[in-house]
Amino acid sequence: MIETIWVGHLLRETAPSPYRNLVTRPTGAAVRTRIEDALSRSDCLTALLDFTDIELLDFSCAEEIVAKLLLAQASERPRYLVLRGLREDQYDAITQVLNHHHLAVAALAPDEEPVLLGWVSADARIVFGCVCRLGRACAGDVADALGWPEARAGEALDALTLNRLVRPDGDLRYRLLVA
Amino acid sequence: MTRIVEVPAHFDDRSFDQFAAGFGQWPPEEKLLVDARGAQWASPYGLTGLLTAGQAIAEAKGERPLLTVPLSDEVKRYWARVGFFQYAAELFELHGKVPKASTTGPSDVLLDVTPVRAMEDVHQVVEKISETASRILHGELGLERGAVGRFSMALSESCQNIVEHAGTSGWVAVQVYTFRRRLGRRVAVIAVSDAGIGFRRSLESTHAKRFGERWGDGAALEAALIQGVSRFRDPGRGQGLAGIKGFLDRWKGKISIRSGTARLAIMPAWDDDLPLADHLPFFPGAQVQITIPAQEAESR
Secondary structure (H helix, E strand, C coil), X not given: CEEEEEHHHHHHHHCCCCCCEECCHHHHHHHHHHHHHHHHCCCCCEEEEECCCCCEECHHHHHHHHHHHHHHHCCCCCCEEEEECCCHHHHHHHHHHHHHHCCEEEEECCXXXXXXXXXXXXXXXXXXXXXXXXXXXXXXXXXXXXCCCHHHHHHHHHHHHHCCCCEEECCEEECCCXX | CEEEEECCCEECCCCHHHHHHCCCCCCCCCEEEEECCCXXXXXXXXXXXXXXXXXXXXXXXXXXXXXXXXXXXXXXXHHHHCCHHHHHHHHCEEECCCCCCCCCCCCCEEEEXXXXXXXXXXXXXXXXXXXXXXXXXXXXXXXXXXXXXXXXHHHHHHHHHHHHHHCCCEEEEEEEEEECCCCCEEEEEEEEEECCCHHHHHHHHHHHHHHHHHCCHHHHHHHHHHXXXXXXXXXCCXXXXXXXHHHHHHHCCEEEEEEECXXXXXXXXXXXXXXXXXXXCCEEEEEEEEEEECCCHXXX
């Protein structure tokens, strides 16, 4: 089950004027609180944050919303977080703040292909792409596909699992947003 | 006794130190006459800095300074059109005929001189800029299509620094003009100036100890701009300036911050400014200039 959260709707509910720009820390913090409220009422395992209606996302809001939601995952009920509807410059803002925290998040590109934003090892980034292509894979599948030793593939899969960038089910790892 | 502070004929970041030196001690004890009669041109940095001087004197409960307006009709009209006199009249006793501001600003102005007093103003500034930025940044300067968003992010973060760190309000203006002497190309310039506590005082309680005897305006600027530190303990702070530096690296742009008695710049190859200038004449608060040049044909 996937909970879709329209960030633009929350911004309009939060800000006194009809802004489409997610700028300033207080605005970002207010929107994050709304997202957390919505998630606390949801049983869904995956939250899809849709930024389609957002014109501008500055570094402060990228930090307040995306980085802080990911940081909270460690202490609260863990979920899979996926972003959608981002523009090129919004990728920059999110990548910058996530690199700073050594965090990463999955985002859907305009063609709906998942991409990773933020900091992961080079191996983990390659394996993320591999799992997305295969849909689901165990360490052996990844090792075969990439021509790697299984231990190397397993290590990268473990890192992705730990960062909630793939969904585990036994030995298999699924790409996110696959029911 | 009245102290005369001359506004340089060509008033920009380069001549700003000459302007700052005119004030002597801060806060100035004498009544001030700020003489802009000879001004031939002023950059957004100059105009926002001039308002900052008036604001700092008002906040120090100093006597309201006099400001003689430029003699040149063309210069006066321009200053009126970018909204300078509207705010200067609140801070200075204006002498000389001030033209009425026309309802439409000049086409090379991306953002009139605008006060930044609260976070709400940052929203307004970003909204305003997005109306005209695409035509100028992409169409005229040849920046990539996503540049409008990146430019607005830089603007937003620069303005937020006033609200979060200065302890008072400030000013922002954005303009496009030609850097004839330094570059020979068109540039977009964001100027942000405040009359607040400055970088040294903002960071002192959390970072001075680490620098020991080196601590001062220059070290504080280095900590903020080069090392990305913030006075807040939240580890996610300090991202704004880091992000702006990333964009400027891509665009071969420049950021320069003056605070107190120092100025630190991250410079592209086309500029011959000093990376760090220390022991400058004191000026209150912080003055930021972000310069983005038109992209050379081969990089478009």
